[in-house]
Amino acid sequence: MIQKKSIPTYIYGEGIQENSLLQGDVLKVQGQFSNFFKQFYPEVSFPDHEDQYVMVLTQSCDLVKSHKRKPKVSHINVCLIRTLRSLVRVLISEEIKPLSIAGNNILEREANDRLKDKLSKLLNNSDQKLNFFLPMQSPFTEDMVAMIPLSFSFRIEHYNLLAQNKVLVLKPEFQAKVGYIISELYGRVGTPDLSDFGWNDKSVRDYINTLLHDLNLIQVPDSGFLQYIEENWKDGNTSIHELIEKCDAKNVADSFQPIRNELKQNLKTQLIRLFEDKEKIDTLKAMEKKDLAKEIVNILNNSGL
Template sequence: MGSIDYIFESESGINKDELSQGDLLHRTPELAAAIRQAHAHYADAPSYTHFLVLTQSCDLVRRPKKCKAPYITICAVRPLTIAVDRELTSLIDQLGGCPVPVGSSQSEVLAKQYLERVLNNTVDGLFFVPKGSANTVDEHMCAFLPLSIALKTDHYDVCLNAKVAQARPIFAAKIGSLASNLYGRVATPDLVEEVGSAAASTYKAEFFDELGLGNMLWLSPFERDELTKALARHDVDELGPLTREIVKEMVSAIPNPRDLIADRVVDILKKRKLLASLAPAEALDEHATLEEDAQLAALDIAASKVRNFIRNDAVISKVLKLHGGR
């Protein structure tokens, strides 16, 4: 997955002479030692690899040697999967006996909306740190703003030496508004505004996949019922234990509700003689004339057109979506 730098400055834009709100710090041994004085867990836990500076930039300016703020407030930056897994777990409606996590197709919409909000920094308490924001960031991460600690400004140089990235001014302001309990929020550009719709769509698709959306089954009520039947038919003694691959094959074999409806309507029309058809014997007659062959082809075309009209009917599509179909 390619990196899109829209939140943090490029390497050449990083001010390495002073700290600013929105600076990303890597947990160096020196920084870990300073953090350990305030919170030992943050200094040693494997997932606490980075920290984000929350203190306002104006309070971090050194005049001439000391800054205005008595403390430097930083918050933990941890793998984004920690927050995402928690959200996805809340959307799971697990199917008994199924080795793959299952959620409804409506929950899939909620999951994608949540991830888009993460990308656009509109999830309360979180700030997105994309993979590649710094050389030390090799996976998508996020700042957990409530997980903050205060370091004495005696550790200013230690923090400065640990600085690996710097938020762009508008995103630094966003961090400030999230960190404080302001009612007025800072509006930041979203991904589409920054990179365009085509690049954003590609990035989001890969982003969703990396964060595990594709590892879950998002099923409509019809699909869930059909999968339940297929799971019940699976003979473990004869076929072996269920695996992810077997379950995916079961799901891929589930017919599309649109096709089922279309085929059923065509069958009813034929039985009611509202749609002409040839008897099976006629259809299989090896001695049929060219005229009869043409008639059979015309009837097949008529039935096919009816199926297509039903499959593509807007009202039927709307009803299926209202009931969780696709």
């Protein structure tokens, strides 16, 4: 796998207070917290050998507590956090739905552009109604994504337990963005993006290309190429790239077919007229080879060849 740059961790705040919770806090699912998850939500499966995390969705104002004040809510809502890598695979298999042959995922140029545009918006946390991107920062070992629709609630009595498992916090403006994503009004919140931290469009494109590098994606111009490859794939006798070249050549040849048909028809018309003109035929028979060749050229030129 080729090396990729690390995305700036500009969304995270500093300092973790283990006795309080705020919207956007990242919690590690471990110990008793993990036991509660298994007890209350046995249908949730976590990948083996990977640390698991969730993000707090409940509004910060409802989570404020002190020795004189209890939180306003009866439950704390959290959502699952998954790896960006797994989300990309889901996007490709469920939304893009490429043609899969011999370990290759073949997709139209338009679909590839759509996938990259979606990932670009995700990395900038812009125009995302379902997910919130969390760049790699310890304890994360890779880029992550908060899956906001996949939410679960825990009784407020577990407040301290959840707070003790806090590992990352968001800056206030990104806490607000999480809130607006939930309410589908997040577009009103102005927050910094990657361009404010030295990442231009090319940097984002390069990152996305690296992210997609190991997924064996092959881009083709349109659905006609997909159909041609599917119809002509013969158990690996011809490589995908050879089929793409053959389809391209076929398309070029087919594009000239109407012109060839027109030329053939014009030539046919010229010859019919010639054969119907007995006097012309006699003249041609009497010509020298050199003059006859010139006359044939004239006939071909008149037909459009």
